[in-house]
Amino acid sequence: MAELICSADDPQWLTERRKGITATDITTILGLNPYQSPYGLWWEKTSPDTPQPDPPTRRQLIGQRNEPGAVEDWEAEHPEYVTHEAGLYRSADRPWQMATPDRLVQEGPGGTSRRLVAVLEVKSWADADKRFWDDGPPPRVRAQVLWQMDVMGVSTGHVGVLFLPSGEFRSYVITHEEAGPAADHPNIADCSTCSDIEFMRGQARDFLDRIDLNDPPDVDGSAATLTALRARFPRYPDKSVPVDDDLVFAWVEQKTKRDYHETRARELEAKIRVKLGEATFGTVNDIPVVRRFISDAKVKAHTRHQDYLKIIPARGADDE
Secondary structure (H helix, E strand, O other), X not given: OOEEEEOOOOOOHHHHHOOOEOHHHHHHHOOOOOOOOHHHHHHHHHOOOXXXXXXXXXXXXXXXXXXXXXXXXXXXXXXXXXXXXXXXXXXXXXXXEEEOOOEEEEEOOOOOOOOEEEEEEEEEEEXXXXXXXXXXXXXXXXHHHHHHHHHHOOOEEEEEEEEEOOOOEEEEEEEOHHHHHHOOOOOHHHOHHHHXXXXXXXXXXXXXXXXXXXXXXXXOXXXXXXXXXXXXXXXXXXXXXXXXXXXXXXXXHHHHHHHHHHHHHHHHHHHHHHHHOOOOEEEEOOEEEEEOOOOOOOOOOOOOOOOOOOOOOOOOHHHO
């Protein structure tokens, strides 16, 4: 049985989750999380200060507000179960393995033991991206649920997704059933779910080894990695170090290409806008290919901290 560490609203939650690998962390380690990178996660776990979470995005706020309704939709489809809110749990067998399921699923009115039988994860998703769910939960969601199942020691995970703005609701089930009669003690080679969980455990252990050895993952081009690097290495005005010239020249070349393509893209957009005039759609062979969206957004006044690199012009460049 998994051990409850704290509730999700406990002030210790951020500190406790740094001590292990959560369901969100494993998606980052696997490269499935668009909001975090392996390097960013490594710094989050090793920073001398507990990193504070970024304010929730608009999309995340919408998901939080719609979670109770999605849970109610799932419960209406599954009256044989009852659900309970969950906190932060750690595995009884692997204390470094943690999870915060959206809900815990127990036997319902017909059951007598009220034993834990499954976890439930609910999502809000854009109608335009329904296709990602045609063959089941997307890989990132599936990985989260598998991790939660492993932490809680259950063989079933439920997923509910509410599509917006249509309000369509779908539900999915992830189990160990492909292992056949031996589902309670499956042979990993015969169960793809077990194989995936075992693979994720291995990736998590490798990541924890990196933390113990102070060996960060390779950097990548994600915003999360750059944010972590800025935090890890403060600037000292009078300090200088040699940098490989090929690396600098390659960086300058790519920035120059990016600046050119961004300017070119703005120019092409301007020409399209001239063609559109007051129209909403632009067509090619009577097929709409461009649409103009207009919306209003209110943003609270704030100070933006900028931390960026600037190309130093070659000597004499300003005289040309």
